[in-house]
Amino acid sequence: MSKSKGLIKSHIVKKYWMAFTGLFLCLFLLGHLAGNLQLFIPGYKGQLQFNEYAVFMTTNPAVKLLSYVTYISILFHAIDGIVISVNNKKARPQGYAFSRPGANSIWSSRNMGILGTIIFVYIVVHMQNFWYLYKFGEVPYQKAEDNLSPLLNDGTVVKGGEIINGEVVSNGEVIGIAMKDLYTVVLDGFQNPVLVAFYVIGMVAIAFHLVHGFQSGFQSLGLRNKKYSPMINKAGFAFAILVPALFAIIPIYMFIRL
Amino acid sequence: MSGAKGLDLTLKIWRQKNAQSKGKLETYQLNSVSPDSSFLEMLDILNNELIEKGESPVEFDHDCREGICGACSLYINGEPHGPGKRITTCQLHMRSFNDGDTIYIEPWRARAFPIIKDLVVDRSAFDRIQHAGGYISVNTSGNTQDANAIPIEKEYADEAFDAATCIGCGACVAACKNASASLFVSAKISQYALLPQGQVEAKNRVLNMVKQAEKEGFGPCSNTGACEVECPKGISIENIARMNREFLKASIAE
Ligand code: HEM
Ligand code: SF4
Ligand code: FES
Numbered sequence: 172m173s174k175s176k177g178l179i180k181s182h183i184v185k186k187y188w189m190a191f192t193g194l195f196l197c198l199f200l201l202g203h204l205a206g207n208l209q210l211f212i213p214g215y216k217g218q219l220q221f222n223e224y225a226v227f228m229t230t231n232p233a234v235k236l237l238s239y240v241t242y243i244s245i246l247f248h249a250i251d252g253i254v255i256s257v258n259n260k261k262a263r264p265q266g267y268a269f270s271r272p273g274a275n276s277i278w279s280s281r282n283m284g285i286l287g288t289i290i291f292v293y294i295v296v297h298m299q300n301f302w303y304l305y306k307f308g309e310v311p312y313q314k315a316e317d318n319l320s321p322l323l324n325d326g327t328v329v330k331g332g333e334i335i336n337g338e339v340v341s342n343g344e345v346i347g348i349a350m351k352d353l354y355t356v357v358l359d360g361f362q363n364p365v366l367v368a369f370y371v372i373g374m375v376a377i378a379f380h381l382v383h384g385f386q387s388g389f390q391s392l393g394l395r396n397k398k399y400s401p402m403i404n405k406a407g408f409a410f411a412i413l414v415p416a417l418f419a420i421i422p423i424y425m426f427i428r429l
Numbered sequence: 430m431s432g433a434k435g436l437d438l439t440l441k442i443w444r445q446k447n448a449q450s451k452g453k454l455e456t457y458q459l460n461s462v463s464p465d466s467s468f469l470e471m472l473d474i475l476n477n478e479l480i481e482k483g484e485s486p487v488e489f490d491h492d493c494r495e496g497i498c499g500a501c502s503l504y505i506n507g508e509p510h511g512p513g514k515r516i517t518t519c520q521l522h523m524r525s526f527n528d529g530d531t532i533y534i535e536p537w538r539a540r541a542f543p544i545i546k547d548l549v550v551d552r553s554a555f556d557r558i559q560h561a562g563g564y565i566s567v568n569t570s571g572n573t574q575d576a577n578a579i580p581i582e583k584e585y586a587d588e589a590f591d592a593a594t595c596i597g598c599g600a601c602v603a604a605c606k607n608a609s610a611s612l613f614v615s616a617k618i619s620q621y622a623l624l625p626q627g628q629v630e631a632k633n634r635v636l637n638m639v640k641q642a643e644k645e646g647f648g649p650c651s652n653t654g655a656c657e658v659e660c661p662k663g664i665s666i667e668n669i670a671r672m673n674r675e676f677l678k679a680s681i682a683e
Contacts, residue, residue: 180643181640181676183650183672183673183677185649187673187677255649258607258649259606259649261648262539262541262649263539263607263608264540265538267507267535267538268443269441269506269507269533270507271507271508272606275508275655275659276606276655277653280651280654383652383653390652390666390669391650391652392673392674392677393673393675393676393677394670395667395670397667
């Protein structure tokens, strides 16, 4: 009988998308973290491994597809978040003269929009710092252990080769694309204490966002039961603290390392 | 020593002539209030003083004064129904306050609950949500089947009963930063969704009640959990998860 067009217009549906994209982004964070932790591998081995990983992440078609899904998720999550936040405000045009919201809810849960905005600014700056620079900017190139010979993207060392316009040239012949040295870009970048502080603040915002967001996502999707929900809540809290903390240790470690 | 001398209180109360006027907080001094009196009795005492002085008394909602009708509202010192959990305003007593306290008393604030006068708001939006699907269709022509004739697992019966204890007071809306009615709506949906009698109309019920709540101007749910903490009946946000689930099922099947 009823033609309620529920799936298109309802607040609840906007929250399904919010939760779906938000929880997907949590998975993305795990993958991203696994990649970043390679920066802890010391010496030449670590440098090479990280730069090979960077090549893989920018050329593998499956990763490419996944990265587009991630960009779309972030954009969709952010836009949906703004729409929801506007609707949130509309429902109470006149506020209370005196209110004690802390008496019944945690701060994070009431400030997801502000936290999300900080995260969004963080993501934009972060993309500019590394992703944009890596793809389009001036970056150093990975050298072999002799500190002289260039490497191809697939890891082959080209003895006596030189790099011209990002390509490895040997005996006047172009052999392939030179491997960029993102590792050194990261290391140099984090010698700047302002950038380190900015990254730590970004991670603190993600931590607060997820202290509420992780379990909230399950609730929005209706995934709740007496047996599993206490576990989801505990795991979510651990995730919200541990994952951003591990991310944040990297710039701090790079800063104090030398 | 005779008993406590009573509380001297500064009251900051929202006064507003009608829906159109602007309204503002007025300050009243009320002395020697017995700690044994209830919060509503304290307001009765204030109103007697106001009437004696020829001023208009403060309008506020109340009926049963024993926590079952849901009529009493009041946002007291920054919380619906004031300090104390699992109580309505009529169950709040002045012993919860100290001598010299300042007490803020405001109406529920929500676009969907317009102010009628002073502390009284129009909660008929809840009735319209209920009309949109909060019922089961039973033939009452004289050969109605006894509900107890259908065996129901105790766990479900208990949960449905818990949901059904919602008194429609609106504290959940008042507490929510988004003035969302999700706890109320989900309780009203759950009390049927958990029982066999509720299955026939389950799909349209959730779609129509949610739609009506949004039409009334209640906000989205941010899962802050404030409603559950302030609900005098302890209705769980588990019901909101159930509503989200039912809504998804019904939307896909639509
Ligand atoms: C790494 C990035 C991010 C992750 C992992 C993430 C994760 C989440 C999760 C899991 C939720 C819970 C969804 C729900 O309540 O159903 C959420 C909610 C939210 N997110 Fe994000 N988020 C991220 C970035 C952002 C950004 C960039 C914005 C906005 C500019 C944002 C704004 C919001 C808002 C406003 C909510 C709450 C909506 C509400 O219930 O009122 N988030 N996020
Ligand atoms: S859910 Fe609780 S707070 Fe909301 S109307 Fe029902 S009894 Fe009142
Ligand atoms: S007056 Fe009935 S619940 Fe308070």
